[in-house]
Amino acid sequence: MTPLIQLTGVTKILKGQKTPRTILDGVDLTVHSGEGVAVLGRSGSGKSTLLSLVGLFDRADDGQYLLGERDITRLPERKAAALRSAEFGFVFQRFFLLKHLTAAQNVAMALVNGQGWLPRRKRRAKVLSALDRVGVAHLAKHKPPKLSGGEQQRVAIARALVREPKMLLADEPTGALDTETGNLVIDVLHSATKDGCGLVLVTHDWEHASRMERVLRLEDGQLREVAV
């Protein structure tokens, strides 16, 4: 079976300082449909950097990146934006919700992004079903400052899911939450893989990592499989 994404020998060198520093040094990463992959690693080991390459926020200096069978190693920004919209969903440690918008509007943000157009009614239906999927449909009209951390993160996950992406990328999504709420968020994320979505979860929590299908550790710029 063709993997959802396949990175081979991916390298990221940090320039701009006096001496260029290699942060990722030949990373191999493969994620299949319906598979959750955890990435562990010390702080500063380059986990976020790796996610920003996978999520097409940034470009690798070397290596190859396949999305399905398509080579997307060197993609013009315009096409990268279209792929971020259609194929990827992102969840961050800080929820990055916009304060001046309601939960529903925050979710709709992923639909109102200039990539295709949905009429208002269809948009609302999609937003509500995404909010429902993460169990916060009743909070649709609330603005983020009035929501708890766990609720905010679930709204953020709804935003990541609303376009039904092939890949979910989560960078320490439980980092700002207590254990119980964190578990709930991991449940919600992992349940998305049941619909065939791929998930890369960056975490410091071994408990959460062990619930994924595979666990990897980023060390010295390389990814290694960890036995669960």
Add this chain to the structure above:
Amino acid sequence: MIRLSGRLRSALIIGGQGMRARKLRTFLSILSLFLGVLAVVVVQAGAETARAAALSNVELSMGKDGTLETFLPGGSKTIEIALDTVKDRPNVVLSLDMQATVGEPGVTTLNPGGAPFEHAGRGGGPPAGIICDFQGCWEDPNAAARPKPQGKAVEMRVMAMSADVRQFREFRLISGEWLNFSGSPGLSPRIVLNKDAAKFFSTYQIPAEMQISGATANLTPRIVGVVDDGMMEPRAYLRMDELFNWLQPGALANASAQMLLAPEAADVMQILKTRLVAAGDKHAEGLNAHPVQSAEMVEDQLSLLRWVFLGMAGLVLLIGVAGILNVGLATVGERIEEFALRRAVGTPRTLLAGIVLAETLLTGLLTAAAAIGCAALGLRFARGFLAGQSASLADISFPWQAGVAGIIAGLIAGLLGGLIPAIRAARIPIATVMRA
């Protein structure tokens, strides 16, 4: 097409959310732009009004912009042929321009040489009551004591017309009525005086006996009205056919003939030329009608002034642009996370730049609307105020060009003020901002 409109709609929604979330900022931006846009609107409105007024004056004396004009060589034969050519052509006016004296025969006229009323009796010198010599001009202390000019006769130019000249020169009726060209010619010629000629008649008792220079018989016209024809010196207008009831065309050997043609009657010119050449007039080959360029002439007079004022308004506008730019940059700085996030969910950077630009453009448009509204309201107020003072000021309406100028100024200001923030917004790197 669908993709474009989808982008546009996204931009409108995002921009609208942004502006609603920052109402105070939007208001402050509008405030900083307002004076500049208002200045542009007011200057443009003033310039348009002045232009319209100047144009209507120039058109009064020269003819409507685009009217064709030609001068025919004199000679009774030429005039006869021309008359025959233009008869039944209501949009062509042939007019004979003659020197005439109205009043007592055989006296020195009040205004030798046809001088205007103010200069009457002074041989075209300074206005009455002013004395000029090599030292300069001053008011004549004995003005009242000075004898009035002698002789109850006025010299003036008389225009005899084959059709109504008011289709080309919109004389303003001051009293009485204008000549009626539709009926059959009256037996005694009716004449209409211009303002200056009327002054002579109202100041001195002038008998209505008219001697046309070169003609043998005198006629007794009936004065039926007074018009403003935009001319300084005394003039009278009459129907050519009424004149010819009294005179043979042959008597008008030294009258000069002018022809005004509507642009669509240009063919008359060709016919006339052919007929004149056939009649043996070799010079007729060179005859040509030239369009009257009143608008261009007015433009030449006013455009410098307009640009000077618009330049000053532009400076005020520039200060407003600096204000909107300042607010725009601060806003983008504050919205870095929002923009990075929007890029992360797939919003193209061009769209983000477009949204920032759209917000300032919309601000510019709102400002323009406010400024235009204020200017129109101000004009209405001024009109009510001026109505009692001058009739011509009372019917000024808000010129649409000023509205257009305001909108353009608003858009340009929005563009200038929004461009740099837009470029900044498009350049925000996602990876750096979203680093947890």
